[in-house]
Amino acid sequence: MANHDPISDMLTRIRNASEKRHQTTRVPASRMSRSIAKVLQQEGFISEISEEGEGVLTHLVLELKYSGKHRHPTIRSMQRVSKPGLRIYKNTRALPKVLGGLGMAIISTSKGVMSDRDARKQGVGGEVLCYVY
Structure with a gap:
């Protein structure tokens, strides 16, 4: 089955893995998914990014972060x-x-994919890809 929205697919894979307390999750690689993963890593939602294949x-391969003794997911919601x-x-x-x-919004701007805080600092707007909190 063809995937018509790879960003939604990526967010769903991360959300599902986080809810099931998986240590890692795999998402198909693309320039956009790499950029989104890098922003999530910079903001402290995932700990490590690696590539395979x-x-x-x-x-x-995204290594998810959890906090506390009971391993509460750092990512509570992705929309x-x-x-x-x-x-x-x-x-x-x-x-x-x-x-x-x-929380944060991930924005696709003319200067690249960045968090809403970085976009405000640089004075640029763009397409609001998703909310993460």
Whole structure:
């Protein structure tokens, strides 16, 4: 079956692995998935990114983070905002603050994929890909 929205697929794989307390999850590699994974790592939601396979069959292996003695997932929720059927764009002043600044939005800008905080600092807007908290 063809995957028409690879970003949603990536978010769903991470969300499912996090809920089931898996240590790692694999997602198909692409430039966009690498960029999103890098932002998640910079913001402290995942601990490590590695690649396996080669060519078209390359996958990213994401090591998920958990906190506390009972291994509570660092990622509590991931929500896709801009979808293939309805793209959502925001300028720098209208960028959303997720949970009053406790969460983050991942934004695709002309300067690359970044968190909402970085986009505000650089004064750029763009497509709101997802919310993570």
